[in-house]
Amino acid sequence: MKKNKLMKLVVAFGAAFLMAVGTTTGAQAAYSIDHTHAFNANQGSSQRALNMYLILHEVGGEAPGVNVAMNMKNNYTPYTAYSTFIVGDGGHVYQIGEPGYVAYAAGDANGYSPVQIELQHTYDKATFAKNYATYIELARDYAKKYGIPLTLDAGGAGTPGIKSHLWITQNIWGDHVDPYGYLASMGVSKAKLANDLVNGTTSVGGGNTMAPTTPTKPTAPSASEWAENWHFKNGDQPIQARLGTPSLSAPYAGKLPAHTTIYYNRVAVRDGYVWCNWITDKNDSVWMPVHPVGTANNIWVSFD
Numbered sequence: 001m002k003k004n005k006l007m008k009l010v011v012a013f014g015a016a017f018l019m020a021v022g023t024t025t026g027a028q029a030a031y032s033i034d035h036t037h038a039f040n041a042n043q044g045s046s047q048r049a050l051n052m053y054l055i056l057h058e059v060g061g062e063a064p065g066v067n068v069a070m071n072m073k074n075n076y077t078p079y080t081a082y083s084t085f086i087v088g089d090g091g092h093v094y095q096i097g098e099p100g101y102v103a104y105a106a107g108d109a110n111g112y113s114p115v116q117i118e119l120q121h122t123y124d125k126a127t128f129a130k131n132y133a134t135y136i137e138l139a140r141d142y143a144k145k146y147g148i149p150l151t152l153d154a155g156g157a158g159t160p161g162i163k164s165h166l167w168i169t170q171n172i173w174g175d176h177v178d179p180y181g182y183l184a185s186m187g188v189s190k191a192k193l194a195n196d197l198v199n200g201t202t203s204v205g206g207g208n209t210m211a212p213t214t215p216t217k218p219t220a221p222s223a224s225e226w227a228e229n230w231h232f233k234n235g236d237q238p239i240q241a242r243l244g245t246p247s248l249s250a251p252y253a254g255k256l257p258a259h260t261t262i263y264y265n266r267v268a269v270r271d272g273y274v275w276c277n278w279i280t281d282k283n284d285s286v287w288m289p290v291h292p293v294g295t296a297n298n299i300w301v302s303f304d
Contacts, residue, residue, distance in 0.1 A: 031093050031134045033085075037069040038095040043076050045102040051146040052112040053163045054139055057083060057105060058119045058179030065120040065131075069094035081105055085138060088120025091130035093138060100146070106165060108173035113163075115142040119179055125204075128186050133202035140200060152194035162197055164190075170230070170303050175296055181269065184226040225268040232276065232290060232301040233261045239288055239300060246275035246287040253286045262288075269293060 059068050065088020072082040073096060083105045086094040097103040103116045110116075119135050122128055139162055143150055149160055153167040165176040180190055188204060196202060225246070236258045242250035246268040256262065266277035273289035274297075280286055291299045 031091055031137060033093045033095050035095050037066075037073040039073065039076065039082075039097060043073075044082070044097045045104070047102045047111065048100060049102045049110070049114040050112045051114050051148060052158075052160045053109060053168075054143045054146070054148050054161075055106050055109065055113045055116040055163050055165060055168060056119070056135075056139060056179055057116060057165050057176075058182045059086075059088075059121045060178060060182075062121050062123070065089040065092060065094060068118065068120065069096060072096045079104055083116040083118045085115070086118045086120065087131050087135045087138060088122070088127075089131075090127050091134040093134060099142060106168045106172075106174065109163075109168045114146045114148075115139075117142075119182070121182055123186075125186070129204045132186075132188065132204050136196045136200070136202045139197060143197075150198050152190070152197055166228075169297055175291075175294060177267065177269065177274070180226045180228070181224050189227065224270060225266060227265065228267045229263075229265055230303065231261060231263045232303045234258055234301050237300070239290075241286045241288040244285055244287075246270045246273075246277065246289075248273075250287070253284065256288055 059065075065086050068088065069086045072086075076082065081104050082096050084095065084097045084099055084103045086096065088094070097116075100114045102110045103113070104110055105116045105118070106113060117135065117139055120127075120131055122131070140150060142148075143162055148162065151161040153164055154161045157171045164180060165174070165178045166180055168174055169176055183189070183193060186204070234256050238255035238257055240255050241253040242248070243253040244250055248271045262276065262278055264276035264278045268275045268277070268287065271289075272293055274291055274293060275287045276290050277285060277287050290301045291297060297303050
């Protein structure tokens with residue numbers, strides 16, 4: 001048995017690890033790590049990851065966190081997707097892969113991330129508030145453990161820090177855009193996430209870690225649209241833009257000429273496409289599809 005496999009076996013049979021941290025709000029928070037669904041010595045990668053990125057994900061569909069954990073454990077085959085941790089069910093942490101080793105959740109970035117964290121997708125605000133607090137604490141704790149800066153989505157490829165899956169897509173590989181759409185639907189902006197990661201704040205809503213208990217499921221547009229400030233350059237073909245709404249049924253807003261650079265402020269996923277939004281010099285809100293959902297970012301336009 002290889003030494004690293006032996007180390008993983010010891011962890012798998014160890015007791016749950018309890019971590020207690022203080023937040024800047026003055027509240028004392030704690031989480032335990034549940035190893036019930038952790039990989040055994042013959043599961044998961046035996047490759048050590050470089051300590052460059054800690055990657056944040058969101059599961060993408062409504063399901064209890066424990067179900068996501070069980071699915072990753074029970075359906076494992078070499079190179080199937082899995083993360084290091086699942087946070088869900090009211091701040092519960094389920095370990096899947098072994099921290100410090102490669103997990104298969106972010107394509108070409110996997111080898112550079114010793115920890116990847118999934119957040120449960122729930123519209124219950126009380127559950128989300130607890131999940132979010134633990135999401136922040138877990139990310140901060142493991143970033144510090146592996147010497148990873150607490151900055152969010154800073155720089156380009158090769159810049160260490162905490163990274164969203166969207167940043168991985170934009171800078172390294174893939175087509176995922178999580179976790180910002182879901183977080184925005186629950187009232188957490190990218191700016192708030194970045195601030196909370198740096199400062200250790202974990203509150204959502206009106207300054208409490210406990211959100212209202214009445215579940216509110218957002219409409220489709222808010223669940224798939226978020227603020228983002230970046231730029232792209234159109235390719236060698238004009239692309240039809242739409243006025244006011246990211247929809248194929250929205251009025252035409254003219255075609256963006258080839259090789260035009262646009263500084264956009266919002267992103268949406270609608271009608272099978274990823275859309276970017278900008279405001280024209282006539283104060284019109286214009287949306288343009290930049291690639292089909294499920295394809296790479298740089299097919300029609302280039303994000304640089």
